[in-house]
Amino acid sequence: MTLAAAIDHVPTLFSREFTCDGRFEAGGQVITCPSAHGTMTIGKALTVSCNCVFGALATEVGPDVMAQYADKAGLTSSLSVSGIQTAKGSFTFPTGDPGNLAWAGIGQHNDLVNPCNFMAYMGAIARGGVPATPQLVYQTTTAGGIPTSMYLKKHGARMLDEATAAKLSDMMRDNVVNNYGEKRFPGMELCAKSGTAEVGGGKRPNAWFAGFSRDPSHPYAFVVMVENGGGGNAVAGEVAGQVLRAAFQE
Numbered sequence: 385m386t387l388a389a390a391i392d393h394v395p396t397l398f399s400r401e402f403t404c405d406g407r408f409e410a411g412g413q414v415i416t417c418p419s420a421h422g423t424m425t426i427g428k429a430l431t432v433s434c435n436c437v438f439g440a441l442a443t444e445v446g447p448d449v450m451a452q453y454a455d456k457a458g459l460t461s462s463l464s465v466s467g468i469q470t471a472k473g474s475f476t477f478p479t480g481d482p483g484n485l486a487w488a489g490i491g492q493h494n495d496l497v498n499p500c501n502f503m504a505y506m507g508a509i510a511r512g513g514v515p516a517t518p519q520l521v522y523q524t525t526t527a528g529g530i531p532t533s534m535y536l537k538k539h540g541a542r543m544l545d546e547a548t549a550a551k552l553s554d555m556m557r558d559n560v561v562n563n564y565g566e567k568r569f570p571g572m573e574l575c576a577k578s579g580t581a582e583v584g585g586g587k588r589p590n591a592w593f594a595g596f597s598r599d600p601s602h603p604y605a606f607v608v609m610v611e612n613g614g615g616g617n618a619v620a621g622e623v624a625g626q627v628l629r630a631a632f633q634e
C-alpha cells in the first residue's frame with residue numbers, strides 16, 4: 385500500500401538510488417532495519433523489506449495520502465463475504481509526527497488489517513486494479529456431478545490505477561524470483577510479498593505472506609497469516625507453498 389502511494393506520488397521513485405544505513409531518524413524516533421541494506425533500487429528495497437526506505441517514503445507522501453491509499457485499498461472498510469461482514473482494519477497516520485507515520489508506513493504502529501480484505505487487495509493488483517469479491521464455496525456439484533447453485537463472479541470498486549497495479553505485480557514477481565525462490569512455487573508465475581509484523585510483549589511476530597498467481601489457468605489470490613509464527617517468508621511463505629502446490633495439482 386505504501387509502495388502504491390509512492391508509485392503514484394513520488395515521480396523520481398524508479399530513477400532514485402536509495403541508501404540504508406540500518407537506521408533512519410524521523411521525528412526523534414529511530415527506524416531500524418536488522419542490518420544495513422546499502423544502496424538499492426526501489427525494487428530491491430521491496431524485496432528485502434527495507435524499513436528505512438519505506439518509512440521515509442511514508443513521510444514523503446504524507447499522512448493524508450497514506451490514509452487515502454488505505455481507504456482505497458479497502459483495508460478500512462468491511463467486506464460482505466457470502467453474507468459475513470469482515471471486521472474493518474484500522475490505521476493511524478499522524479500529522480506532525482513523522483516517527484509514527486514512518487512506522488505506520490512500514491506496517492507497524494497501530495496498523496490492523498483483516499486478512500480477507502488484504503487478500504481482496506492482492507486480487508485487485510492481479511486484476512489490473514479491480515478486486516474480485518471473495519465468496520464462500522460450500523458445494524458446486526452434487527455427488528453425481530450436477531451443479532447445485534449458480535456461482536456469479538462479483539467485483540468491487542477499483543482500488544488501484546491499472547498502471548500502478550502492473551508495476552506492483554512485476555515487483556512482487558521479482559520478490560519471488562530474487563528472494564523467496566521459484567522452487568517453493570514451481571511453475572506458478574507467483575507474485576508475493578512477505579511481512580513480519582512485530583507485536584511486542586515478548587511474543588513472536590505475526591508471519592504474513594500474500595500474493596497471487598499470474599498463471600491464467602490458476603488465477604488464485606491468497607493470504608497466509610500465522611499469528612506469533614515468526615518470519616513472514618520462512619513461516620507463512622512455507623505454508624503458502626504447501627497449500628498452493630496442492631491447489632495447482634487440482
Ligand SMILES: [Zn+2]
Nearest residue numbers: 404417421434
Ligand atoms: Zn534497510
